[in-house]
Amino acid sequence: xxxxxxxxxxxxxxxxxxxxxxxxxxxxxxxxxxxxxxxxxxxxxxxxxxxxxxxxxxxxxxxxxxxxxxxxxxxxxxx
Amino acid sequence: xxxxxxxxxxxxxxxxxxxxxxxxxxxxxxxxxxxxxxxxxxxxxxxxxxxxxxxxxxxxxxxxxxxxxxxxxxxxxxxxxxxxxxxxxxxxxxxxxxxxxxxxxxxxxxxxxxxxxxxxxxxxxxxxxxxxxxxxxxxxxxxxxxxxxxxxxxxxxxxxxxxxxxxxxxxxxxxxxxxxxxxxxxxxxxxxxxxxxxxxxxxxxxxxxxxxxxxxxxxxxxxxxxxxxxxxxxxxxxxxxxxxxxxxxxxxxxxxxxxxxxxxxxxxxxxxxxxxxxxxxxxxxxxxxxxxxxxxxxxxxxxxxxxxxxxxxxxxxxxxxxxxxxxxxxxxxxxxxx
Numbered sequence: 001x002x003x004x005x006x007x008x009x010x011x012x013x014x015x016x017x018x019x020x021x022x023x024x025x026x027x028x029x030x031x032x033x034x035x036x037x038x039x040x041x042x043x044x045x046x047x048x049x050x051x052x053x054x055x056x057x058x059x060x061x062x063x064x065x066x067x068x069x070x071x072x073x074x075x076x077x078x079x
Numbered sequence: 080x081x082x083x084x085x086x087x088x089x090x091x092x093x094x095x096x097x098x099x100x101x102x103x104x105x106x107x108x109x110x111x112x113x114x115x116x117x118x119x120x121x122x123x124x125x126x127x128x129x130x131x132x133x134x135x136x137x138x139x140x141x142x143x144x145x146x147x148x149x150x151x152x153x154x155x156x157x158x159x160x161x162x163x164x165x166x167x168x169x170x171x172x173x174x175x176x177x178x179x180x181x182x183x184x185x186x187x188x189x190x191x192x193x194x195x196x197x198x199x200x201x202x203x204x205x206x207x208x209x210x211x212x213x214x215x216x217x218x219x220x221x222x223x224x225x226x227x228x229x230x231x232x233x234x235x236x237x238x239x240x241x242x243x244x245x246x247x248x249x250x251x252x253x254x255x256x257x258x259x260x261x262x263x264x265x266x267x268x269x270x271x272x273x274x275x276x277x278x279x280x281x282x283x284x285x286x287x288x289x290x291x292x293x294x295x296x297x298x299x300x301x302x303x304x305x306x307x308x309x310x311x312x313x314x315x316x317x318x319x320x321x322x323x324x325x326x327x328x329x330x331x332x333x334x335x336x337x338x339x340x341x342x343x344x345x346x347x348x349x350x351x352x353x354x355x356x357x358x359x360x361x362x363x364x365x366x367x368x369x370x371x372x373x374x375x376x377x378x379x380x381x382x383x384x385x386x387x388x389x390x391x392x393x394x395x396x397x398x399x400x401x402x403x404x405x406x407x408x409x410x411x412x413x414x415x416x417x
Contacts (some may be wrong), residue, residue: 024306036296
């Protein structure tokens with residue numbers, strides 16, 4: 001998936017309205033939309049689009065969009 | 080008579096209601112509207128300070144028994160109570176209920192400890208008891224007051240869970256309306272949905288400190304803990320597989336089912352599982368608006384509601400799937416009697 005596509009997908013999945021756009025440097029934990037339910041929607045999105053499962057405890061380590069992409073796997077993204 | 084059928088379902092909800100407006104007033108930065116949009120829940124019923132799982136179970140069972148003709152009422156000879164919020168360690172709540180409901184001393188009764196898979200396991204046991212000739216009419220009660228396990232400032236869990244009891248009468252019948260089961264267990268996930276203290280491994284700790292987990296939600300070790308992400312991961316693995324097994328055992332296919340009812344866990348999980356399993360929206364039950372997640376009572380509440388609203392009709396085959404704490408899961412197909 002192209003990184004820009006992923007950013008749009010994130011905006012959509014997390015229903016982000018507090019900022020106009022996200023990129024790899026956006027800190028998700030700074031967003032008001034990023035709560036415990038947001039994590040569930042991320043799990044659903046990652047399963048649907050990447051067929052991957054990320055251990056629950058790893059979600060606590062997520063900060064920036066880049067850290068989320070690293071967790072999904074760099075091979076899943078093209079610039 | 081070699082088969083077992085679901086004859087009737089009755090529900091008892093506590094009178095006290097916790098709505099989103101009240102949650103909004105407790106938790107800073109929350110709006111009632113947003114909670115409903117995100118969770119699909121507007122309000123949930125919560126047990127009062129002196130209201131227990133046995134009280135709710137009694138309410139549902141009494142309503143059910145009162146609605147029966149005396150011949151049918153007198154044929155009840157077994158009582159199953161599924162709860163994880165028992166009145167006492169001992170005696171079993173089912174024994175108290177035998178007396179309170181005025182059932183004869185010849186009634187068999189037992190409790191079992193399961194959560195969101197509890198209704199499926201209850202149907203499996205009821206069917207087994209009937210088909211073996213041990214019982215002819217089983218009163219299966221699933222009753223929970225999970226809200227009593229939840230910390231007042233645990234906004235994640237308080238938003239999702241509600242209390243309820245459902246009483247389901249399973250009777251012997253000529254043909255089998257409860258078909259084959261697929262069941263499963265993975266105890267390696269036991270710590271992801273747990274009340275850590277209060278049992279005998281770790282006694283209730285009146286001095287327990289508060290921890291914040293997940294962010295924004297408080298709890299002590301005496302309270303319910305749910306690792307939402309881990310439980311979701313488990314569900315994504317277990318549910319498609321148990322459905323595959325259940326369909327194989329019933330020599331059927333998912334697209335042959337007239338209707339599908341999953342344990343009503345939460346909106347995200349239900350939406351995702353529906354898409355993943357390619358189940359058409361019109362065949363899929365999703366309704367938690369005024370009850371929330373009532374653990375082992377969600378499936379019978381949903382089945383009763385589906386029958387009343389005509390979503391499910393006589394002759395239909397309905398797939399039921401329960402999954403959760405343990406981890407424990409199960410699926411079966413029920414045929415709605417003509």
